[in-house]
Amino acid sequence: MAAESVQRVSSIYLSSSEFPGIASAVAVGAFDGFHVGHQRIVQELVDCGHKASLATVIYTFRRNPKLTTRGIQGLLTTNSERVELAEKTGVESIVLEDFSARFQGLPAEAFVSEILISRLNAGVVVIGRDFHFGKGRTGNAEMMSRILDNAGRRLIIVAPVMVDGEPCSSSIIRTSIAEGDVERAARLLGRFYSIEGVIVTGNQMGGRLGFPTANVEVPDPVKLLPGNGVYAVRAVVDGAIVNGVCNIGVRPTIVAASRRTVEVHLLDFDRQVYGHLVSVQFAARLREEVHFASPTALVKQISRDVLRARVILGSVGGRQGMTK
Ligand SMILES: Cc1cc2nc3c(=O)[nH]c(=O)nc-3n(C[C@H](O)[C@H](O)[C@H](O)COP(=O)(O)O)c2cc1C
Ligand SMILES: Nc1ncnc2c1ncn2[C@@H]1O[C@H](COP(=O)(O)OP(=O)(O)O)[C@@H](O)[C@H]1O
Incomplete structure (x- = not known):
């Protein structure tokens, strides 16, 4: 990312309910690792936010959902590392939602209408193609697109970024790190x-x-x-x-x-x-x-x-x- 785009995240919100409700562009995801695929999503967010004069927001969770629901052994990035990496992209705000039991029970449709549309006032949402959300992870890009469309909002779906011939993913990087393959991890992260x-x-x-x-x-x-x-x-x-x-x-x-x-x-x-x-x-x-x-x-x-x-x-x- 270009040095001239570096600026500080001006606001860190610990809940979507704290967000002031200004018109926004929002990138949604767990963003563990902030790898080259995540960086592409956030770049897309910053570009379209600037073009449409919308506040740019990364919406993520204080604790990676997979840590609670899928028994993974650890995370690539702490909360403060993710905030620090977000800062370098020029994004204005980051929401670190508490992945509480109540939140985990929120149906996919309600996540889009209550959190993204009502609380964050998202005019544009950016996600990776394989992003799943809501209770039981039943929500997908197609569902999100339909709900946003009906509300006069727009979804941008970012295709997976390929590294070494396969889609970059946090789980591949976690496996690489656990196995000590730090060179492969660096290629996927875009940094050591x-x-x-x-x-x-x-x-x-x-x-x-x-x-x-x-x-x-x-x-x-x-x-x-x-x-x-x-x-x-x-x-x-x-x-x-x-x-x-x-x-x-x-x-x-x-x-x-x-x-x-x-x-x-x-x-x-x-x-x-x-x-x-x-x-x-x-x-x-x-x-x-x-x-x-x-x-x-x-x-x-x-x-x-x-x-x-x-x-x-x-x-x-x-x-x-x-x-x-
Ligand atoms: C580059 C490097 C490689 C090392 N490789 C091994 C190793 O293969 N096997 C081992 O038992 N200890 C290894 N050590 C650990 C040393 O045993 C350790 O540095 C030493 O016990 C000093 O520990 P201390 O800092 O607690 O005093 C390595 C340390 C370094 C810096
Ligand atoms: N080249 C160096 N690399 C790492 N630590 C160094 C070096 N030179 C001096 N130090 C200091 O020496 C300490 C390590 O000495 P060491 O004998 O290994 O003791 P310890 O068992 O407490 O780590 C380090 O914590 C650091 O403060």
């Missing part, structure tokens, strides 16, 4: 997958091994972590962008524990950063986490990981949109 957390103390072994690691505690329990393994990463710490290598796993060589940790060794860096916020962007998977026969063997392998990461991160350095 990232996590954010606070740097906490570990068991003080890293420094002694010659590779101090910033142990990252991710506060949101629903945020998906890439599968166990070693990754080339780009970190943002104290406003600086630093290359690094990251291990996610249980560190079988060092500790007999099953708790997963995320730790990053930052390249060419030697500052104390306990308690600081760090964002970690996953550029490439280097290998699986392994149980080494000795700490010396582990250290040798980490040295090789660092060399590979330098090559990989050197070559992605100029790729716009991949650095934040």
Whole structure:
């Protein structure tokens, strides 16, 4: 998205009932990941909102519906990440509706007439072709189009964006992340997958091994972590962008524990950063986490990981949109 279109979301509404009822153009969806397909929908929203002088609104849920109804293991984006990504598109408002039991019982027709037409005063609605909504997910694009038409409103249906020969979808990205395929995830997201957390103390072994690691505690329990393994990463710490290598796993060589940790060794860096916020962007998977026969063997392998990461991160350095 062009830098000149960047502006702040002026309003965040925690319920559609808070929306002031001005004439609007609304994009509806769960938008987990804010992937290239979502970005196309929101681009369409911004374009038609501007042309028709309508307030542009992203309508989504505070908690991804699939988390409640379909037992998925985690989400690609937290609420604040989705707001931050929405901000970059030039959209004016975002509604983060509570996906409450009452809301889940709302029939599809009522969702269109009560929420989109009455509360949001939508003159135009934008959705992806496969969007389903309402109680039991019985509502589809055709039904929404009919109801909006009857009320003198318009529906724009955006065709799926194809990546690697298949329609981009949040569930494919969630599977890729869980399997550690961060390169595929990046192609579908249009940016590196990232996590954010606070740097906490570990068991003080890293420094002694010659590779101090910033142990990252991710506060949101629903945020998906890439599968166990070693990754080339780009970190943002104290406003600086630093290359690094990251291990996610249980560190079988060092500790007999099953708790997963995320730790990053930052390249060419030697500052104390306990308690600081760090964002970690996953550029490439280097290998699986392994149980080494000795700490010396582990250290040798980490040295090789660092060399590979330098090559990989050197070559992605100029790729716009991949650095934040
Ligand atoms: C790039 C990298 C790769 C790693 N790979 C492994 C691994 O394959 N197996 C393993 O047991 N630990 C691995 N570790 C974790 C180290 O065991 C860990 O950094 C060390 O125990 C220090 O932990 P501390 O920060 O809690 O002191 C890796 C760490 C890094 C930074
Ligand atoms: N290159 C570096 N990469 C990561 N952390 C570093 C680096 N240099 C210094 N540090 C600091 O050292 C700490 C990690 O040291 P380490 O011995 O691994 O202890 P811990 O077990 O507490 O993580 C980090 O949290 C950070 O504050």
